[in-house]
Amino acid sequence: xxxxPRALAWSAGxxxxxxxxxxxxxxxxxVVVREVFNGVRRFDDIRRHSGIPRQVLSNRLGLLVEQxxxxxxxxxxxxxxxxxxxxxxxxxFDLYPVLxxxxxWGDRYxxxxxxxPVEFEHRDCGAVVHSMLECDHGHRVxxxxxxxxxxxxxxxxxxxxAAG
Amino acid sequence: xxxxPRALAWSAGxxxxxxxxxxxxxxxxxVVVREVFNGVRRFDDIRRHSGIPRQVLSNRLGLLVEQxxxxxxxxxxxxxxxxxxxxxxxxxFDLYPVLxxxxxWGDRYxxxxxxxPVEFEHRDCGAVVHSMLECDHGHRVxxxxxxxxxxxxxxxxxxxxAAG
Numbered sequence: 001x002x003x004x005p006r007a008l009a010w011s012a013g014x015x016x017x018x019x020x021x022x023x024x025x026x027x028x029x030x031v032v033v034r035e036v037f038n039g040v041r042r043f044d045d046i047r048r049h050s051g052i053p054r055q056v057l058s059n060r061l062g063l064l065v066e067q068x069x070x071x072x073x074x075x076x077x078x079x080x081x082x083x084x085x086x087x088x089x090x091x092x093f094d095l096y097p098v099l100x101x102x103x104x105w106g107d108r109y110x111x112x113x114x115x116x117p118v119e120f121e122h123r124d125c126g127a128v129v130h131s132m133l134e135c136d137h138g139h140r141v142x143x144x145x146x147x148x149x150x151x152x153x154x155x156x157x158x159x160x161x162a163a164g
Numbered sequence: 165x166x167x168x169p170r171a172l173a174w175s176a177g178x179x180x181x182x183x184x185x186x187x188x189x190x191x192x193x194x195v196v197v198r199e200v201f202n203g204v205r206r207f208d209d210i211r212r213h214s215g216i217p218r219q220v221l222s223n224r225l226g227l228l229v230e231q232x233x234x235x236x237x238x239x240x241x242x243x244x245x246x247x248x249x250x251x252x253x254x255x256x257f258d259l260y261p262v263l264x265x266x267x268x269w270g271d272r273y274x275x276x277x278x279x280x281p282v283e284f285e286h287r288d289c290g291a292v293v294h295s296m297l298e299c300d301h302g303h304r305v306x307x308x309x310x311x312x313x314x315x316x317x318x319x320x321x322x323x324x325x326a327a328g
Binding site: 004005006007008010011012014015016017018019020021022024025026027028029030031034035037038039040041045048049050051091093094095096097098099100101102103104105106107108109110111112114115116117118119120121122123124125127128129130131132133134135136137139141144145146147148149150151152153154155156158 | 168169170171172174175176178179180181182183184185186188189190191192193194195198199201202203204205209212213214215255257258259260261262263264265266267268269270271272273274275276278279280281282283284285286287288289291292293294295296297298299300301303305308309310311312313314315316317318319320322
């Protein structure tokens with residue numbers, strides 16, 4: 001007999017991970033965010049640097065502006081028309097822990113022998129910044145296995161259909 | 165005159181964020197990871213609970229096993245054939261900081277009024293676990309704006325093509 005996982009009793013429909021990945025969960029979207037974090041803010045710069053196809057980039061920038069992760073700021077080079085560059089909003093800046101956590105994992109498992117191409121630096125002291133986990137009691141969580149999921153305040157019952 | 169962002173001098177080709185998002189950067193892939201972290205490990209359970217189309221789920225599980233994020237473990241219910249469930253490898257468990265960082269952001273910006281449906285708990289003490297940033301000098305990074313990117317040891321020059 002199988003023991004049903006407890007999580008099956010609760011709906012995944014309002015999962016905030018799922019909602020976040022609806023915005024970010026596509027390779028190019030997060031690559032756009034990475035470029036802007038790196039200071040590459042203009043359409044043609046992002047396109048050339050990242051290799052994102054023009055139409056895809058246009059769509060992703062539109063989504064990120066619509067979702068208030070990026071904002072469009074006008075600029076004008078001499079003799080040129082007004083163009084826009086893209087900057088992080090506060091909501092966008094708050095993606096930094098996600099970006100660093102992704103980079104930490106990628107650096108550990110997917111980097112070239114030379115090491116990662118980009119590092120995150122603490123502006124105040126110059127040391128490299130990493131992602132970590134801490135609990136509300138102030139304990140650093142050293143091992144991922146020390147984290148377990150539990151039902152949160154917004155959990156909704158999962159209605160299993162007869163057909164499964 | 166525009167001042168070219170420094171990042172444009174360096175290639176994005178070996179970016180570990182990009183490489184990670186090639187594995188994770190698609191909504192359903194991370195939703196599969198979420199299900200397994202929540203203890204939902206069997207194909208039909210994951211499918212029913214997450215709503216992922218069968219073929220997509222099959223593909224994503226295959227990718228995650230191939231990338232050593234998940235491993236297949238046989239089980240057999242009485243009177244049934246041997247089936248497989250999916251468990252996290254160490255590489256997979258090391259995605260916990262990414263999952264928590266994503267959930268923290270989603271909980272902040274995309275949760276229902278009731279709050280998040282799932283919480284992460286510190287196994288030892290029961291307190292809720294969050295993602296944070298810390299530098300190698302032991303400073304907690306309170307504000308995302310206090311992080312800046314810099315060229316890392318594996319940076320490769322970016323060759324700008326004549327055509328842009």
